[in-house]
Amino acid sequence: MSLLIENLADELAQNGDLSDGDLKAALETNRYDLELFKLADSARRENYGTNVYIRGLIELSNYCKNNCYYCGIRRDNPNVERYRLTEEQIFSCCETGYKLGFRTFVLQGGEDAYFNDDRMCNIVSTIRRRYADCAITLSLGERPFESYRKLFAAGANRYLLRHETANEEHYAKLHPAGMSLQNRKECLRELKRIGYQVGSGFMVGSPYQTTEHLIEDLRFLQELQPAMIGIGPYLTHRDTPFRHFPNGNVQLCLRMISILRLMFPYALIPATTALGTADPQGRELGLLAGANVVMPNLSPVGVRKLYELYENKICTGEEAAECRFCLHNRVASVGYQIVTDVGHVRTFYEQNAK
Numbered sequence: 001m002s003l004l005i006e007n008l009a010d011e012l013a014q015n016g017d018l019s020d021g022d023l024k025a026a027l028e029t030n031r032y033d034l035e036l037f038k039l040a041d042s043a044r045r046e047n048y049g050t051n052v053y054i055r056g057l058i059e060l061s062n063y064c065k066n067n068c069y070y071c072g073i074r075r076d077n078p079n080v081e082r083y084r085l086t087e088e089q090i091f092s093c094c095e096t097g098y099k100l101g102f103r104t105f106v107l108q109g110g111e112d113a114y115f116n117d118d119r120m121c122n123i124v125s126t127i128r129r130r131y132a133d134c135a136i137t138l139s140l141g142e143r144p145f146e147s148y149r150k151l152f153a154a155g156a157n158r159y160l161l162r163h164e165t166a167n168e169e170h171y172a173k174l175h176p177a178g179m180s181l182q183n184r185k186e187c188l189r190e191l192k193r194i195g196y197q198v199g200s201g202f203m204v205g206s207p208y209q210t211t212e213h214l215i216e217d218l219r220f221l222q223e224l225q226p227a228m229i230g231i232g233p234y235l236t237h238r239d240t241p242f243r244h245f246p247n248g249n250v251q252l253c254l255r256m257i258s259i260l261r262l263m264f265p266y267a268l269i270p271a272t273t274a275l276g277t278a279d280p281q282g283r284e285l286g287l288l289a290g291a292n293v294v295m296p297n298l299s300p301v302g303v304r305k306l307y308e309l310y311e312n313k314i315c316t317g318e319e320a321a322e323c324r325f326c327l328h329n330r331v332a333s334v335g336y337q338i339v340t341d342v343g344h345v346r347t348f349y350e351q352n353a354k
């Protein structure tokens with residue numbers, strides 16, 4: 001074993017943490033990637049075996065009031081054909097998903113005022129009534145705390161809100177004035193206080209990002225202790241102010257997945273669609289590097305291309321059943337298996353057994 005990987009293993013065994021120096025060294029070279037992935041894979045096997053949990057992603061709306069500089073559905077992109085799913089469409093996605101073995105539905109969308117508390121609570125409580133054995137995950141951006149409370153009471157149990165970057169200056173380079181990192185962090189803390197299983201994360205290789213920023217991201221995650229951590233490479237979209245920036249580096253993203261698995265062994269970590277878009281084998285490589293979740297698309301095929309956060313997004317043409325079948329084979333090809341399971345974070349079961 002190389003000295004660096006031996007150091008990482010020792011540090012983790014002794015204090016469950018990694019020093020900034022070792023993190024920097026591990027992130028900035030690809031020389032030890034295979035050893036790093038192997039170490040992360042054994043941490044994942046210890047915690048979750050070879051199980052891979054599936055989350056059915058339903059993209060409710062591509063309307064958004066925000067203007068994030070990196071995102072294809074930003075408010076000021078005039079070239080987006082905007083859509084919203086009807087309640088019936090959403091319920092029909094859940095019905096299809098349930099039959100295909102999904103036990104988590106992720107309702108994601110831009111920050112769209114149409115999906116106010118009344119409408120969202122109605123949708124959530126209907127899904128909760130129909131699918132008592134499923135988790136309902138929301139990913140609807142920043143909302144008033146009262147709204148998070150109402151949605152939780154209606155039956156939602158998880159919330160995904162990436163912090164995007166934990167560094168104030170970097171945050172201000174990725175977002176227009178008016179969006180605040182402090183508010184995002186407060187939302188995450190409040191979501192946790194309410195009782196949601198919370199997911200956070202960031203893009204790897206976003207414009208102006210440095211290794212030090214990535215280390216800050218890890219430190220913020222250590223403070224937050226989220227149940228889920230979603231990362232993927234930044235991918236360029238032609239209609240954003242960042243159109244001239246290159247895509248994030250896949251190999252760095254894989255290294256980051258391994259480091260997350262080592263620092264947060266209990267976490268649910270997806271091999272994201274962005275990773276699969278950046279590299280045809282990206283999701284399989286993500287699993288081998290320590291990820292244990294995949295999030296296939298359950299949205300109606302007709303709208304999938306319209307939820308274009310970045311260019312060349314994969315899986316926009318197939319029906320849900322085809323996607324599910326394709327992923328089954330992809331996951332199996334690298335020695336893991338998709339399970340029909342609600343897939344709560346391990347600590348959830350431990351806390352509820354007490």
Ligand code: SAM
Pocket residue numbers: 070071072108109110111139140141142160161162164202203232233234235236237274309310
């Ligand atoms: N509105 C919700 C929110 O802000 O959390 C959910 C939708 S938002 C589009 C989901 C995630 O997409 C963001 O957290 C961001 O990290 C990711 N994303 C947006 N643009 C991207 C890009 N160009 N490349 C990679 N990921 C991107």
